[in-house]
Amino acid sequence: MTQTDLPGDSEQDAAPRRVRRRRTRPAGDPSGPSGSSRTGTRRRVSFWMGCGLIAAGLAVLGWVAWQFWGTNWQSQQRQGDVRRALASGWGDGQDVVRTDFGNATAILHIPKFGKDFAVPVLEGASDTVLASGVGHMEDTEAGGVGNYVLAGHRVTHGEPFAELPTLEPGDEVVVETRTATYTYVLDTGGEDLIIPFTQTWVLDERPVNPNGGTQPPDGVGNQLITLLTCSEIFHTDNRSVVFGHLVESSVPSG
Template sequence: MPQVDAPEESGDAGRVRRRRRRPVDPDADGTQPASPRRRISFWLGCGLIAAGLAVLAWVAWQFWGTNWQSGRKHEEVRSSLLDGWTDGQDVVRTDFGNASAILRIPRFGKDYSVPVLEGSTDEVLAAGVGHMEDTAEPGAAGNYALAAHRVTHGEPFADFPELEPGDEVIVETRAATYTYVLDSGGEDLIIPFTQTWVLDESPANPSGGTEPPARVDGKPNDHIITLLTCSEIFHTDNRSVVFGHLVETSPTNRG
């Protein structure tokens, strides 16, 4: 039997090569949960995004939503007021307060027509212009004072700074239409909201300067109108104020 030579064994015979295991990346395939710090950062980021969206939504509602809503309220109150006048009511009760007049200011446009409600509550000022408590009635001797928003909630006095001396302010009631002429401009007088002298029957500025009532034909005019609103677009404790005096009264023939 022929002899078969056995193969020569190398020095590496029987040696098993071992591969090094690479570290597993926990984020590579999601097989390992994220660390607590990563989870906190993730949810904190989500919370900040949600808070930012909520703030943007609030701002959008304040600047556009409330104006749209108040525009509908203005129309509803104005319509109710005209119907009530036809029925012989001087003051008409609405869902937002008692309405008594319609304010027109040609400087603000030929279509400007905003209802006047009694008082100065948030509900009243969201539905029109507010007739300040304890001030004179339209056309009467004394100080007929009106307040309204400059921004949001319909913005009846959005263009307040544009008012100039000589501008007309027309107040229509069931009995008559009263035309006032302004003696000061929209940027002439700015006061802290705590200074209530502008609502006095015969306002006198304690700091001096031009004081109402205006003089008409050389005589003091005691039939005054006062308009006031916020002095800034954003929140402020200051108020812009204008004064005017009555120049004409016209009956309306409503009976």
């Protein structure tokens, strides 16, 4: 018997052989290598986008913190520098003292705001001036004939006029200069008059409200004072305005 005649060989040869076929994944299957790569890419993009949004949020919070606390701290330092410069300059006989932030001429006291309220007055209304004290917006001198106009921030940058809406008729405003101290009494309150910033009649030597309503004081002489600030904390298009008139001038003794 030859090898080809062995029993079972022919049966085994005759049986069909099974071939294991490898399945192919359809294109775009996320379980495949290319799908895993795309998923990883999306995750990385989402991660970095999230990091970017967190960083942007922190930047906004930092800016807000600087506006509400940082600028106040900086302005308080500047106000202290200007007060010291005024004390030194007045001691040398200078009525107007040049500082790093502008020409300073006086110190403003408002007793209702506390005994420690002492804010320097600088000439003009630039951003630097208003970040270092209050700005004197007209050519009139404290105690002089005309309208002595002072402007200041209500929020941020030292916020010297933060409490201006609480002022009432009869409250005092004191302006200290090298040669004299001038006491004004308010005729209107901090919420009596709100105007658009475009209305400049409040800066006039003898202001008159063209719209009627609240008017500057009449029959109290020609030595007036006007205080200006933003009427809303987060909106700067309107101004709160307070009027007063001079009632006393005193010269330092000695």
